[in-house]
Amino acid sequence: MRIFVTGATGWIGSAVVDDLLAKGHEPVCLVRTAEKAAMIRAKGAEPVLGGLQDIDTLRIATEAADGVMHLAFGADFSKIAELAEEDRQAIGAMCEVLKGSDRPFVGTGGIGLLPRGEVFTEATAPGPVNPAFPRASEQTIVAQAEAGVHATWVRNPRSVHGVGETHGFIPMLVRIAKAKGVSAYVGDGENLWPAVHRLDAARVYTLAVEHGGLDGPFHAVAEEGIPFRAIAETIAAQLDLPTQSLDVDEVRAHFGPTAMFAGGNGPASSAQTQKRLGWVPREPGLLVNISRPEYYAAL
Numbered sequence: 001m002r003i004f005v006t007g008a009t010g011w012i013g014s015a016v017v018d019d020l021l022a023k024g025h026e027p028v029c030l031v032r033t034a035e036k037a038a039m040i041r042a043k044g045a046e047p048v049l050g051g052l053q054d055i056d057t058l059r060i061a062t063e064a065a066d067g068v069m070h071l072a073f074g075a076d077f078s079k080i081a082e083l084a085e086e087d088r089q090a091i092g093a094m095c096e097v098l099k100g101s102d103r104p105f106v107g108t109g110g111i112g113l114l115p116r117g118e119v120f121t122e123a124t125a126p127g128p129v130n131p132a133f134p135r136a137s138e139q140t141i142v143a144q145a146e147a148g149v150h151a152t153w154v155r156n157p158r159s160v161h162g163v164g165e166t167h168g169f170i171p172m173l174v175r176i177a178k179a180k181g182v183s184a185y186v187g188d189g190e191n192l193w194p195a196v197h198r199l200d201a202a203r204v205y206t207l208a209v210e211h212g213g214l215d216g217p218f219h220a221v222a223e224e225g226i227p228f229r230a231i232a233e234t235i236a237a238q239l240d241l242p243t244q245s246l247d248v249d250e251v252r253a254h255f256g257p258t259a260m261f262a263g264g265n266g267p268a269s270s271a272q273t274q275k276r277l278g279w280v281p282r283e284p285g286l287l288v289n290i291s292r293p294e295y296y297a298a299l
Contacts, residue, residue: 002026003209004061006052006090007071007108008045009036011167012160015202016069017045023206028061030072052090062097067104067209070094073135084134091137095144095151104213106205107153109138111194111221113264119224120155120194120268122217138217152216154208157194157268158261160201160220161289166298170290172258174235174299182244183236186251186263189229194268196222197283207277218273222281225267234290 003020007013008029017040020027027045030052031037037047050057052072062068070091074083095105111120112127126138137153144151158169165171177183201220208218229243236243252259273279289295 001066001209002028002064003067003069004028004030004065004094005069005071006030007073009039010071011165012156012198012201012205013071015198016071016205017043019199019202019206021045025206028065030057030061052086055089055093058090058093059097062094065103067213068094068098068106069205069209070105070107071205073108073137081134084136087135087137088140091140091144095149098149098151099147102150102212104209104211105141105144105149105151106208106213107137107141107151109153109155109217111155111157111219111266111268113260113266116191116265120219120266122219122269122272150213152208152213152218154201154204154216154218154220155268156201157196157221158266159193159195159286160198161195161286162198163289163292163295164298165198165295169258169261170231170286171299173231173262174239174296176255176258177235177239177241180254181241183232183239183241184244184246184254185229185232186246186248189227189232189245191228191263191265192225192267193228193231194221194223194225194266195286196220196281197289200281200283204273204277204279207279211277215276218277219268219270220273221268221270222283223285224269226286228262230287231290234287238291238293238296
């Protein structure tokens with residue numbers, strides 16, 4: 001299949017491109033710079049210069065593709081409203097081209113926060129759009145599917161990990177621990193974080209597009225829920241720092257913008273994904289990965 005991929009040089013997207021190539025597909029990758037285009041060519045894939053705001057480029061690339069994998073989203077969260085609207089328009093433009101065909105669209109979503117005792121499943125519907133973080137990828141894809149597009153999405157957990165990771169929640173926790181001199185958790189630290197290795201996540205995307213963009217959403221979740229305290233203790237051991245339990249009123253001062261997630265609970269199941277796609281996670285788990293000294297080399 002000739003697959004148009006956005007976000008192809010990102011943490012997950014670059015692994016997706018590698019997986020597509022390994023399985024004999026032809027990735028056509030949206031990139032913003034000549035430097036990234038050269039990186040894509042070096043892999044044996046085809047670059048297309050442009051960004052999500054380039055609607056005509058998106059339409060032309062989609063028209064020439066057998067399917068679309070959409071992983072791109074801007075990184076400047078000070079402009080989150082603009083990024084969310086850009087994402088909505090990009091999804092709409094690509095899906096408009098696919099409408100009336102059986103060519104699949106596979107987008108990207110995330111695992112949310114839940115009260116303790118509840119588990120996020122594939123049957124969990126997208127919630128209302130949060131005005132404070134108005135990304136509406138899932139809601140937009142649902143609307144496109146209802147309009148007849150073979151559209152679905154992959155939900156990624158809070159930690160999509162691997163050696164070489166420099167962005168995301170775990171690297172943020174490592175940097176906070178170094179800065180504060182302590183690896184902290186909230187209360188008893190029993191709030192649960194789901195996780196997946198980036199290579200396992202990439203395989204979910206490939207299987208989803210091969211599945212025709214149907215029967216989703218799919219959960220790229222290898223570990224349903226790891227106690228946050230275990231994550232904090234593993235980081236502490238590698239950095240030779242103490243751990244500390246924080247009261248609720250101390251959390252924001254310590255964790256800053258990540259406070260909600262540090263204390264948040266969000267276990268997630270991938271049982272239906274594994275059943276529908278035949279996906280079986282096979283890479284090392286989160287605690288194994290962050291127990292390796294090489295994980296910290298770039299942090």
